[in-house]
Amino acid sequence: xxxxxxxxALLAIGTFGGTAALLYAWESSIAPIDPRSLGxxxxxxxxxxxxxxxxxxxxxxxxxxxGPPYAGGLAMPTPFGTIYSTNITPDPETGIxxxxxxxxxxxxxxxxxxxxxxxxxxxxxxxFTRVSDDDTKALYAFFMSLDPxxxxxxxxxxxxxxNVRLTLAGWKLLFxxxxxxxxxxxxxxxxxxxxxxxxxxxxxxxxxxPRNLLGxxxxxxxxxxxxxxxxxxxxxxxxxxxxxxxxxxxxxxxLARGSHPLHGxxxxxxxxxxxxxxHVDPADxxxxxxxxxxxxxxxxxxxxxxxxxxxxxxxxxxxxQAATPAIxxxxxxxxxxxxxxxxxxxxxxxxxxxxxxxxxxxxxxxxPVNLINxxxxxxxxxxxxxxHPIMPGFGDVLDDRQVSDLASYLRTRFAGKQxxxxxxxxxxxxxxxx
Amino acid sequence: MTTLIVNGDSRTIxxxxxxxxxxxxxxxxxxxxxxFGCGLGQCGACTVIVDGKAVFSCxxxxxxxxxRTVTTLEGIGSRDAPGPMQRxxxxxxxxxxxxxxxxxxxxxxxxxxxxxxxxxxxxEAELQPHLCRCGTHMRILRAIRRAAEEMRPKxxxxxxxx
Numbered sequence: 234x235x236x237x238x239x240x241x242a243l244l245a246i247g248t249f250g251g252t253a254a255l256l257y258a259w260e261s262s263i264a265p266i267d268p269r270s271l272g273x274x275x276x277x278x279x280x281x282x283x284x285x286x287x288x289x290x291x292x293x294x295x296x297x298x299x300g301p302p303y304a305g306g307l308a309m310p311t312p313f314g315t316i317y318s319t320n321i322t323p324d325p326e327t328g329i330x331x332x333x334x335x336x337x338x339x340x341x342x343x344x345x346x347x348x349x350x351x352x353x354x355x356x357x358x359x360x361f362t363r364v365s366d367d368d369t370k371a372l373y374a375f376f377m378s379l380d381p382x383x384x385x386x387x388x389x390x391x392x393x394x395x396n397v398r399l400t401l402a403g404w405k406l407l408f409x410x411x412x413x414x415x416x417x418x419x420x421x422x423x424x425x426x427x428x429x430x431x432x433x434x435x436x437x438x439x440x441x442x443p444r445n446l447l448g449x450x451x452x453x454x455x456x457x458x459x460x461x462x463x464x465x466x467x468x469x470x471x472x473x474x475x476x477x478x479x480x481x482x483x484x485x486x487x488l489a490r491g492s493h494p495l496h497g498x499x500x501x502x503x504x505x506x507x508x509x510x511x512h513v514d515p516a517d518x519x520x521x522x523x524x525x526x527x528x529x530x531x532x533x534x535x536x537x538x539x540x541x542x543x544x545x546x547x548x549x550x551x552x553x554q555a556a557t558p559a560i561x562x563x564x565x566x567x568x569x570x571x572x573x574x575x576x577x578x579x580x581x582x583x584x585x586x587x588x589x590x591x592x593x594x595x596x597x598x599x600x601p602v603n604l605i606n607x608x609x610x611x612x613x614x615x616x617x618x619x620x621h622p623i624m625p626g627f628g629d630v631l632d633d634r635q636v637s638d639l640a641s642y643l644r645t646r647f648a649g650k651q652x653x654x655x656x657x658x659x660x661x662x663x664x665x666x667x
Numbered sequence: 668m669t670t671l672i673v674n675g676d677s678r679t680i681x682x683x684x685x686x687x688x689x690x691x692x693x694x695x696x697x698x699x700x701x702x703f704g705c706g707l708g709q710c711g712a713c714t715v716i717v718d719g720k721a722v723f724s725c726x727x728x729x730x731x732x733x734x735r736t737v738t739t740l741e742g743i744g745s746r747d748a749p750g751p752m753q754r755x756x757x758x759x760x761x762x763x764x765x766x767x768x769x770x771x772x773x774x775x776x777x778x779x780x781x782x783x784x785x786x787x788x789x790x791e792a793e794l795q796p797h798l799c800r801c802g803t804h805m806r807i808l809r810a811i812r813r814a815a816e817e818m819r820p821k822x823x824x825x826x827x828x829x
Contacts, residue, residue, distance in 0.1 A: 560730070567730060568730075571684065571685040571728035571730050572728055572731060585707065611708075623707070623709060624708075625707070625726055629720035630727050630731060630732075635731060
């Protein structure tokens with residue numbers, strides 16, 4: 234009797250709770266529009282939207298390799314499964330052609346599509362929710378101005394229960410704070426502009442911050458370094474492990490040009506970011522650099538010490554083709570001396586001279602991932618950039634053991650830091666992923 | 668002293684271990700097919716096959732190749748008995764000045780050894796690291812497609828045709 238009562242009570246609570254959760258999680262559909270009803274778009278607004286789309290790096294995820302821009306279909310591996318980016322061209326059937334402005338705004342701010350389905354947070358609406366009304370509307374105008382492309386993304390590959398989109402309502406309850414950016418009146422306009430772009434559309438923290446077990450950014454460890462598509466996104470600000478401290482000028486230069494003589498070259502997903510930033514208003518890039526510089530400096534040396542550390546101060550022989558000193562007996566040292574030193578330890582100017590490796594964040598960082606990627610893949614030549622660094626990849630020349638020996642030697646000699654844990658495993662993983 | 672297996676023969680290399688493979692092949696072993704182009708691993712003229720993979724011999728010191736297998740253009744055919752890749756390049760008249768061609772042939776050979784059914788797209792993508800100033804690119808691609816056809820095992824061909 235008593236047991237039956239308890240069971241009934243539990244069932245009642247369960248039903249009530251379930252219904253409440255369902256009501257909370259449920260999002261309504263927003264009526265489709267006829268794309269022709271939009272009429273002529275304001276060209277100035279569209280242009281501004283185009284620049285904002287570059288700042289937001291939209292094409293990087295919403296374009297499949299070799300596919301038309303913004304037509305989606307890129308496979309994004311996450312710790313939970315593979316998610317495919319969607320088509321955000323205005324195709325009525327497969328894209329966002331039937332989305333009203335209101336539906337677009339809801340997607341960016343609440344992560345819900347026009348039909349009311351929750352979107353996975355691989356789409357960084359936790360950042361885009363901070364974007365202003367005007368900017369969000371300009372983005373909508375830009376996407377609606379594109380040529381429609383008919384293209385459907387493959388279905389996501391996620392295990393149960395993650396494939397049930399309603400579960401995302403719980404994720405949002407825990408981690409999504411829907412709020413526009415609010416300027417800090419104690420700071421100047423440039424700082425506020427920079428923070429608005431970095432935290433909002435730029436969604437820098439999406440890669441540069443660590444994520445918790447549920448895949449949400451850890452706010453307590455903002456910019457403490459994260460991971461993106463097999464690359465390490467370095468810690469920014471006070472947690473930076475760059476051997477040379479970043480300042481505003483260096484950040485502005487790096488973000489606008491993709492490389493800096495004392496810091497090296499943006500590779501991996503960051504290469505797309507800086508490529509996009511090279512086409513936006515330099516004042517916006519400058520504001521981002523200004524804000525990022527205000528986050529503080531890490532363990533790197535200060536500006537005064539920098540003067541003594543320009544590239545090419547190791548080798549005394551001007552113009553030496555390969556001033557290789559005696560080959561060390563240590564395997565990693567021997568590889569450095571014979572394979573790397575002629576570029577990384579000489580006097581050659583860019584693009585032939587490589588970054589001195591005591592300046593390399595890849596060598597000084599907490600994980601060896603980027604160093605391994607660089608050794609294995611090299612740095613491809615960038616179209617139209619004659620002073621851009623280049624490096625052939627050595628993945629087909631050096632075996633796992635040799636890459637590991639080399640990385641271990643570089644770590645000790647150039648960073649003077651404790652050896653990485655799990656280096657051998659990291660090498661095998663980086664090469665297996667090729 | 669470094670030991671390499673070059674075109675099937677074990678060779679003991681006299682040159683200092685930091686010498687690039689390209690110089691060893693040309694100066695010590697007299698194998699002149701691989702060419703010096705840029706010396707930076709950016710043009711592809713020096714490409715040879717090491718353990719099945721196309722590598723730039725100009726930036727590869729022999730020291731790191733101890734005991735490995737190197738195949739040069741001389742290893743896939745000769746003037747008197749050209750291999751399928753070489754026959755295809757001759758048939759398509761794919762060389763103009765010819766300086767880049769040995770490297771192109773070696774990377775194409777490595778690709779077809781690995782994937783005899785390589786698509787046009789994968790051939791183009793694979794050849795990306797190679798520069799040709801004469802502009803015979805279309806003929807080069809035709810030659811590689813022709814070589815692929817010739818190299819595919821005929822029995823497989825017949826089976827798929829049925």
